[in-house]
Amino acid sequence: MGDMEQLGKQIMGLGLFVLLLGGLIWTLARLPSFRIGKLPGDIVIQRQTVTVYIPVVTCVLASLLLTAVFFVIRMFKR
Numbered sequence: 001m002g003d004m005e006q007l008g009k010q011i012m013g014l015g016l017f018v019l020l021l022g023g024l025i026w027t028l029a030r031l032p033s034f035r036i037g038k039l040p041g042d043i044v045i046q047r048q049t050v051t052v053y054i055p056v057v058t059c060v061l062a063s064l065l066l067t068a069v070f071f072v073i074r075m076f077k078r
Helices: 003-029 056-077
Strands: 043-046 051-054
Touching: none
Parallel strands: none
Antiparallel strands: 043 051
16 A cells, blocks of 8 residues: 555545544534533533632543544554
8 A cells, every 4th residue: 555545545544533523522512411511520610700610521522432442443443
């Protein structure tokens, strides 16, 4: 397999991944109780002039999702 052919497959795979991720985010955003960055467990500190968001649970979910994605990618590369 040529280098250009391999590059083409990787770009198509990346495009498919981005399409699926966008569809997932679009679908989840339509749910009334699911908002990225405002999940139960995310910390919000509000003062008079400053609001600080610490998205603990959002970061954990993002980490789990990315771990699963990279695991699947590794499985298909073998």
